[in-house]
Amino acid sequence: MVYVTGDMHGDISRFSDPALRQLKKGDVLMICGDFGFLWDNSKQEQKNLKKLASKKYDICFVDGTHENFEILNSLPVIDWQGGKVHRVAGNIFHLMRGQIYKIDNISYFTMGGGESPDIDIRFEANAWSKDEFPSRDEMVEGAKRLEELDCKIDYIITHEPPVKVKTFLSLKDEEKVAVNGLNTYLDELSTACTYRRWFFGSMHLDKFISSSMVAVYQAVINTITGEVITK
Numbered sequence: 001m002v003y004v005t006g007d008m009h010g011d012i013s014r015f016s017d018p019a020l021r022q023l024k025k026g027d028v029l030m031i032c033g034d035f036g037f038l039w040d041n042s043k044q045e046q047k048n049l050k051k052l053a054s055k056k057y058d059i060c061f062v063d064g065t066h067e068n069f070e071i072l073n074s075l076p077v078i079d080w081q082g083g084k085v086h087r088v089a090g091n092i093f094h095l096m097r098g099q100i101y102k103i104d105n106i107s108y109f110t111m112g113g114g115e116s117p118d119i120d121i122r123f124e125a126n127a128w129s130k131d132e133f134p135s136r137d138e139m140v141e142g143a144k145r146l147e148e149l150d151c152k153i154d155y156i157i158t159h160e161p162p163v164k165v166k167t168f169l170s171l172k173d174e175e176k177v178a179v180n181g182l183n184t185y186l187d188e189l190s191t192a193c194t195y196r197r198w199f200f201g202s203m204h205l206d207k208f209i210s211s212s213m214v215a216v217y218q219a220v221i222n223t224i225t226g227e228v229i230t231k
Contacts, residue, residue: 002028002103003229004157006201006217007064010036012048015055019220019229027057028103030095030223032201032216033064033112033159038071038088053089060085060093062112064159064202069131083110097134098142100153106224107154109195111142114160114202115180139185146193155223156198162187165213169203197226 003023008014008031023029037048052059063072072094075086083099095101095110102108113134146153160166163183190198199214199221206219206228214221220229 001026002030002106002108002155002223003220004030004032004199004216004223005220006032006206006215007034007066007204008036009034009066010039010045010048012037012051014218015052017218017220022229023055023057025056029057029059029220030108030157030199031059031061032157032199033062033114034066034201035061035063035094036066039068041071049089049092052092055091058091058093060095062095062097062110062157062159063132064112065114065132067132073131095157097138098140098145100145100149107149108223109142109146109153109156111139111156111158111182111186113138114182115178133180134182134185139182143189146189151193153193153195156189156193156195158186158198158200159202160186161198161200161203161213161215162190164190165200165209165215166203168209169205169207169215197223199223 072086075088077084078087080093081101081103083101084096086094088094097111097113100107100109113132115133160182163179164187166179166183197212197214199216201216203215204217205215206217207215
């Protein structure tokens, strides 16, 4: 079974969630960006990764904006479930952009990346990377892979949402919503593709916007049934 949750930012306590204790061998947990456990290669980080590698289920994540892309891009690329991944450890995988994975005969399209809301601060602190935003080649590859399936996909896993969803969720915000080219690209995909459910994490919100569009943060959700896993 495949489950999905939101941004973790390297918080190891998230894996103590009673909901995650229900996952068993053969299950997959997908994280919608900002995994955060690959940041500074410190002793504590290595200890955390070793702890995660002991989990009986697979841990997979799309990248968000708060990632160390130098470390990510240095990892070996392998084929996994029909798509390309960076292998972090035995059971930990970075789901690369514009890929389609088939798990238990069910298809998942992934597109990580985004644009940091605190880009100015991070740039000044030398903590920003241009690699946080998908390249043209990555977006073109994603579109081509979807076209190979006649734009019919079971589930979409991204960090950012489409424009119309991001705008809707930001209606009550006093500041103007920051929409970028990736949001526009995802908007096009949402119109062109047929899909069962789309999960995204960048808004740090747990909300079923519709039966097919889901913002996820701390909840753990069964991708197939849409059920939120509880204790």
